[in-house]
Amino acid sequence: MYTRHICVSANEIIADSAEKNSELAMMLSEFAEVCEADGRRAVSVSEKGGKKYISAGSYCGFICLADGTLAEILPKLGNSAENARKALCEEFCDRCGYEFRPMSFDPHMNFLEYFVSVFAGETMKIIKSGVLSAYASREENLSSVQGTILFSENIRRNLVHRERVFVRHEVFTPDRAENRIIKAAAAKLIKLTANPNSSHLLKESLSYLEDARMPHDINAEFSKCINTRNTKKYNTVLDICRMLFDKKEGTAFSGKYVLCAQLYKMEATEAAADKAQTTAPQKKRAKAVRKRK
Template identity: 25%
Template sequence: MTKVENKHITVYEHQKLLVGKDLSQDQYEALLRFYGNYSPFFTLIRNGVKFCSYVGVLQVGNTLIEILPKADISSGNGQETLWQKVLIQMLRTVWGFSVRDAGSSHLKIKHHSVLDLYFELYVFELEKLIHYGLIKKYRREERNTVALKGKLAFTKHIQNNLVHQERFYIQTFNYTLHHLLHQVLYTALKVVQNLNRNTLLHARIGNLLLHFPEQKPIKVTPSTFERLPQDRKSLLYRPALEIAELLLLNYHPDISQGHKHVLALMFDMNALWEQFVLRLLQRNLKSYTVSGQVNKKFWKSTTGSLSSSLRPDILIHGRSSTVVLDTKWKYLNGEGPSADDLRQMYVYQEYFQANTAALIYPGTDRKLSGAYFQKEENKHLDTKECHILQISVEENTFLWQKKIVAAVEELFQNNQN
């Protein structure tokens, strides 16, 4: 765990930050003010907080708390750069727009955190929109005027102009840059300007504010993004809007004191690992059908409406065989998988009629083959197998991705032979 001038704090998942040692009293109280006694990101301990399986960044005022993944906690400190790259690459892979754009030569800034990455991605997307040209949309406007230009809003005209008969309450449609799409993007840009601490981005943000048409400030909620148009003209806006949604819906301005704003970009590491492996396999195993979270009914109460389903992380279908995979973000440390994990895989194989199965863990490169005992004799091994794939995290993240794909592909090919 490291700390730099109490402004940028780096900690790993499941580790602690203590008041007086890692956090000031103000920072601790700011976290409590926005998350109360419960947060999915951390739990309260005596004089501090302990982080859970969520990773990402929490920015509290001018202090950035970066929570990094770490499968092998025994490897010691001093590996912040490695795990930073791991987290950023996993997010790039899971989010399609990040995969294309984060590898672009346009992105030159060294990312000291996930927040830096998303801020620069957002700035880059807005620069691209301005380069191609911002779209205009028809916007309905109503106003009281002395000239009848447009459609007369008769009811409001009577209400407002019963005395002033020289006026007309009209309704017009203007083809303008001032519409909901740009209001959302402009609001997110102001948040980025307020929270950005990377000096290399200051000039680019200022240049965007000069060229982007100033918009009326709006309060953004999840329903705001549901109302955004999904048409061909706004297709180019989608990457910028996705980042804007992530930023705006996780931003908590400090209304009372005005200087302890909180932005939380946090990701469940178990879900991220699952989606990371799924996206890698879908993009690389073109000869197979790779599906995620396939749902199958498992149990239902006969006296009520309660029910339960089975949803393995990944199913791979070939011409003559099926493989079921489950991902676990934990380090086995030389031990075998838990009995619960193995029982879960056995049920998956039975219900989805899979030929073989595998549990995928991060860790030291190792493949452990295994099979279940036959149900009848309980002495000999059955043909139904469940393998353990441990794949070490590489500093070269592209090599790491290739190793994951190759391990699963080898498993599938051996099963077909």
């Protein structure tokens, strides 16, 4: 959970190397090096008058650091932080396929909390409608015969425990790739949020997904996900999980002192400002025109 919130606009200074900010400047400097090596200048370091300055680039989003600092970077849209945060949240919604709802949008909720709230809310929708399960093969010692007895292993394990039998059998379980990925994301985000409602929903989600294992190789889990009519309700949540874990998505950033970073390439242009002020009917008309073309 973050203990300090810093909010800046794109291309503005986040911190300097003054004594009171020395630890923050050190962590952001390391993050800047990682970004530069990765070819994504989300954060950059400059020097003037013997002092280092760490500035945001044109990427917007949030960076959670190990010292409890949350750095929120908003697109530069005039002097309105409300419109800037709204544009950033809309960008996120466009990327994950979630319908942005202007009427329920809270401009005072920072982007990290909005990100977590969408994930937590959509995850609970899945749980309430029923998480998907699948048959899986399992080998274990039981008190009764179920499935096929594995004789050699049974002799090895149960020579002096005749009341037990080692078998291989099929079980219908929620321990499938989609649920394992969601569990990993919920476990990650619950450590970051300071919002009581989101925290409650994530705890509830983790309790419902107790039978799903925590994945060891998250990328391998994504390759096991199947896209069918039954899994359609997972689409938005899995897209958010890809943003968190899949480097191919290009929105997740890492660093030695970074707990979680989610940043989107957003140029500070009038086009971004227009997007923030576009109404829902205008969006629908524009979408219809594109389809006709």
